[in-house]
Amino acid sequence: MTASTRTPTTGLPASAARHLLLNMTPNGSLGTEGENLFVIQRGHGPYVDDTDGRRYIDGLSGLYCCQLGYSYAPEFAEAADKQLRELCFSPLWSASAHPTAIELAERLARIAPAGIEHTFFSGGGAEAVETAWKIARRYHSLRGDTGRVKAIARRGAYHGLTVGALSLTDDPGLREPYGPAAIDTRFTANTNRFGLPAEYADDATYSAHLLAELEAEILAEGPDSIAMLIAEPVQNRGGCITPPTGYWEGLRALADRYGFLLAADEVITAFGRLGEWFGGDRYGARPDIITVAKGITAGYAPMGATLVSDHVVDVINRPGAVLNHGYTFAGHPLSAAIALRSLEIIERDGILDHVRGQQDHLQARMNALTALPIVGDVRGTGFFYACELSGDLDGGGFSDRARTELVAGLIPRRLREAGLLARVYNRDAPLVQIAPPLVSDRQLLDRIAQIIADALEEASARL
Structure with a gap:
């Protein structure tokens, strides 16, 4: 029997740090042993699991790709x-x-x-x-x-x-x-x-x-x-x-x-x-x-x-x-x-009808986020939404402190801790963006909106 040559799961981050160049990434920031690398190993339905076995809602459909989630593999x-x-x-x-x-x-x-x-x-x-x-x-x-x-x-x-x-x-x-x-x-x-x-x-x-x-x-x-x-x-x-x-x-x-x-x-x-x-x-x-x-x-x-x-x-x-x-x-x-x-x-499977049937509900849940002080605007349609964040400076900008502590730190950390993969842009106008799999049901959409609301409510309090 031929022994497997695949790298053990525990060794993947270190191997990546030595051999893999990631897209759109400051690759030198991964750490010498890849300690800052997040490795996703498997998917099921609208969820993905990392190499530690932790499950996340894939709130970005991979990178706007996995329209059907991960259950149609067979x-x-x-x-x-x-x-x-x-x-x-x-x-x-x-x-x-x-x-x-x-x-x-x-x-x-x-x-x-x-x-x-x-x-x-x-x-x-x-x-x-x-x-x-x-x-x-x-x-x-x-x-x-x-x-x-x-x-x-x-x-x-x-x-x-x-x-x-x-x-x-x-x-x-x-x-x-x-x-x-x-x-x-x-x-x-x-x-x-x-x-x-x-x-x-x-x-x-x-x-x-x-x-x-x-x-x-x-x-x-x-x-x-x-x-x-x-x-x-x-x-x-x-x-x-x-x-x-x-x-x-x-x-x-x-x-x-x-x-x-x-x-x-x-x-x-x-x-x-x-x-x-x-x-x-x-x-x-x-x-x-x-x-x-x-x-x-x-x-x-x-x-x-x-x-x-x-x-x-x-x-x-x-x-x-x-x-x-x-x-x-x-x-x-x-x-x-x-x-x-x-x-x-x-x-x-009527995927288009499913999105049309749930989009108004998702819109309502996302629009409700505008009640939070840190949310300046919510926009999008279908299963594609973003919150533009408003900071602690006059005109809605972010001070260096707020940008570092909240946009780059607390918000993405809280989303992931709560089991949601979403996109947090740390640019001129910081954003939180979602594009969930099109198979997501109302309960899951509610969960996504609630996780975002909890993270942004805490950020608002700290702002």
């Missing part, structure tokens, strides 16, 4: 086994494809907004965004608009960390270490109205203000230079920022007027997070391009995809035109099989 294992026994790999390359990717592309076309019937697969969200940009550039180039080389994104938005996607991400701390941006991008206002004048509480007024500002920036930049505008239906960075009524219709009108393509980044908001197959459907979005990832496979395998409208594909599919872009593992048979099973489960 079904996904069955789909994976069937696919691997039939075909483990075949590229979508040089007039070659495989049945599973074709079936998935057809399935996505059936649930996508009208007029979007084509899919380019990739390995994840950043690759999907890179693909959206290259398709937009190719589209304009084939039409003779070679001067359309600029993009518009929104302030505070995050669209990925690869070189192109990073250009569309409004975070100088992420971009500047890597030099000049690969894409010339202008950042326009997002739709966060917290702290704005009372007149902007009216959707029509606020939407008109945002669209007028955007149009002025388009004109200042030069309309013929803009290739694409990219925005999330609900912006993740900055805390689940929802748009006012009429905003997405206005984006569509501006795109049509000035000839650029409109891309909806649905890497987080698609596949039920907002109670719809695509979150933009809630807001009347009619994009030319949609980027997805994360929930497409419910976290059971890596995959991204860029969905493209018919009128764009009509141009890039002109006789003799080549879409000289691709990824080795695009539409990987295993990932495609798992994505198909995920879509099947979402439909079969």
Whole structure:
């Protein structure tokens, strides 16, 4: 019998400190033996267990990926086994494809907004965004608009960390270490109205203000230079920022007027997070391009995809035109099989209806948090919410002491001690964010809201 070569659970942190580089992490802070590393070992339902056997509510669905929680593993294992026994790999390359990717592309076309019937697969969200940009550039180039080389994104938005996607991400701390941006991008206002004048509480007024500002920036930049505008239906960075009524219709009108393509980044908001197959459907979005990832496979395998409208594909599919872009593992048979099973489960088990049925209750529980002094605003929709925190300084800012003791210390510590994994941003506007698995029942949603309330109540008292 061959002895196992797997590292014992007790040795995992030390091994990680020696060999593993984590994403978006000051890796030197793990400690020489990895004593500051949190290791999750298994999942069940909406819960995960760490290596000490402690159970937590996965209040962030992994990283907005595990839409279905962790109880469907046997079904996904069955789909994976069937696919691997039939075909483990075949590229979508040089007039070659495989049945599973074709079936998935057809399935996505059936649930996508009208007029979007084509899919380019990739390995994840950043690759999907890179693909959206290259398709937009190719589209304009084939039409003779070679001067359309600029993009518009929104302030505070995050669209990925690869070189192109990073250009569309409004975070100088992420971009500047890597030099000049690969894409010339202008950042326009997002739709966060917290702290704005009372007149902007009216959707029509606020939407008109945002669209007028955007149009002025388009004109200042030069309309013929803009290739694409990219925005999330609900912006993740900055805390689940929802748009006012009429905003997405206005984006569509501006795109049509000035000839650029409109891309909806649905890497987080698609596949039920907002109670719809695509979150933009809630807001009347009619994009030319949609980027997805994360929930497409419910976290059971890596995959991204860029969905493209018919009128764009009509141009890039002109006789003799080549879409000289691709990824080795695009539409990987295993990932495609798992994505198909995920879509099947979402439909079969009424996941979208479940989110729609519980979203008002979750909204009410989250909105109740505004009664706490440390909560400045609560925003979100579906199973996607954030609390923006208000501190001890005039205007709601945080002193260094309060930021260190409360935002970086007490709040995340109390949430985890109470058995909840949530996201606590320690940025200009500190946030507590949740995106629970879409299978979470009302009792669990109540528990999540109560844990947050308890932690923020204690923080309020100390503030």
